[in-house]
Amino acid sequence: MAGSPDRGLKRLVNATVYSWQGLVSTFRHEEAFRLELVLFTILAPLAYWLGDGGIERALLIGSLLLVLIVEVINSAIEAIADRIGSERHELSGRAKDMGSAAVFIALVNAAAIWWLVLV
Numbered sequence: 001m002a003g004s005p006d007r008g009l010k011r012l013v014n015a016t017v018y019s020w021q022g023l024v025s026t027f028r029h030e031e032a033f034r035l036e037l038v039l040f041t042i043l044a045p046l047a048y049w050l051g052d053g054g055i056e057r058a059l060l061i062g063s064l065l066l067v068l069i070v071e072v073i074n075s076a077i078e079a080i081a082d083r084i085g086s087e088r089h090e091l092s093g094r095a096k097d098m099g100s101a102a103v104f105i106a107l108v109n110a111a112a113i114w115w116l117v118l119v
Helices: 008-029 031-050 053-086 088-119
Strands: none
Touching: 008 031, 008 053, 031 053, 031 088, 053 088
16 A cells, blocks of 8 residues: 555565556456467477577567556556546547557567567
8 A cells, every 4th residue: 555654574575465466456457468468378498499699589579568467557547547537638538549550569569579670
């Protein structure tokens, strides 16, 4: 919980629990995240097999992880915008569009890295 006075190990445990809750929530409520997670589970082992050395493997797998990270952030932006109100508001729409654009850029980044490493 935000503002909690917990310190040390208890704080680390709490942060881990909250992070896990965020991942579970994203998985349950966001179809795009589930699809990207399926792609990750298919492509990550392929990246390990196709990558020639640690740097290439890190680039291939890291680009996939970046897509998941940006999708979680985009989902958080959408949840906040929806929480504020259900009526259409220019700023809420802009925030959602920007989050979506960030996911798109992460996907283009992943595709470019895979192409550059594997071609």
